[in-house]
Amino acid sequence: MKFGGTSVADAQCIRQVVDILEKHYKAGDELAVVVSAQRGVTDQIIEIIGKLPTAKDDSAIAPLIQALGKRHITTLEGAAPDFVAETGAVIEERLISLQNILFAVYNLRELTPRSKDYIISFGERLLAPILSAAIRQRGIPSTVLDGCDAGILTTPQHGESTALPESDERIKKRLEPLLGNEIPVIMGFMGCTRNGIITTLGRSGSDYSASIIGAGIDADEIWIWTDVDGIMTCDPRVINDARVMSSLSYIEVMELSYFGAKVMHPRSIEPAMRKNILVRVKNTFNPSHPGTVIVRNGQRDNRVVKALTYIDKVAAININGAQMIGRPGVAKAIFSILADHEVNVMMISQGSSEANISLIVDEVHLNAAVHALTDLVKQGIVREVTHNHDVCAVAVVGAGMAGAPGTGGRIFTSLGKAGVNVMMISQGSSEANISFVVNQQDGPRAVRVLHDEFRLSEECDE
């Protein structure tokens, strides 16, 4: 079971988490717990350390340490009153070590990806001992492990590392003796390299940790506890009658998370899928709701389209030039120069005339991308590069679209009737996703039209 930042935001939330754990433990379930930092803590740490190397003075450090100390000790007092002395000492010690590291970053005027990973793992380092103490407060034994102790070995890609296959065996060896005898609490978001250097798995990485751990111990189920009832047909801030789906397939969840739905860390499905483990998404604050179940083949129903996502923080780039026609290597030149500049391309489309390639990138990468591609114009490989900031990408997701003729027709006919102009379309060969790009201001209307067209707010025969 993984609990996210909102589920452990304060003492009261933590007591609710322990209610859930206690119930399952007493029913005889063998449990391992993965936990995130308290809501907002990782952001707080990242904000300060980003500025430290160029800060005029070190005055930002003390208030951060004090704020973290106050919040965590207050949480501890409310969640595990009998362990305030013991666990409080652990927290104080970690805060001193964090403070020393922050002074070092300031004095060295340098923040390497490696030190950054260690620093941003402190949110989890501060919180996990509190949850473990709260479990012991109920008379259930519990120990704390960091991601590395729990056996998660990763690639050395700091900030975005991936679990290595040999993690499975290490995790099993470390956790199996504990299961059933206690509830081990594992710090999410982090692992380490083969040399023992701490790495992080990317923002929201605790979901991924849970899946890695679940795969390692061959869990029957992986439960992701969050603050909503399950995965929804669309962002409820855009579509007010968005609905919680009872079941989805691994592929559908992957497509949704790649395209910006804040469902789960995008890589977190892979370990579960590898071991064919059922994943449940449930609400800590409404535990009797069945939530969403994620399995290999989603429940068969009559729906071809299941959910929609909408990302507005993207930009479109158009690359034109008749010289691109029939010339091998142009795509290679474009994508390798973008990769060199660390631009992540989210969507690609090339017409069969080959005179034009369109790309969608994250807004934050736009300048780097345009700058890189201008080089290709200078070299005469392409004629012209233009870009457009005011666009958004919509993804229509449903594994049932594969081999279902007419879905594309329905999508674009309904958009056409609503007067929404589509600027670019892309469909992967998995056919579980059709994505398209429209003007920024048309985005919410486009998802509204499609949510209605495919009757996503209705239960159907799910």
Ligand code: ASP
């Ligand atoms: N604390 C980390 C983050 O904020 C990991 C997580 O919450 O899953 O990104």
Ligand code: MG
């Ligand atoms: Mg999260």
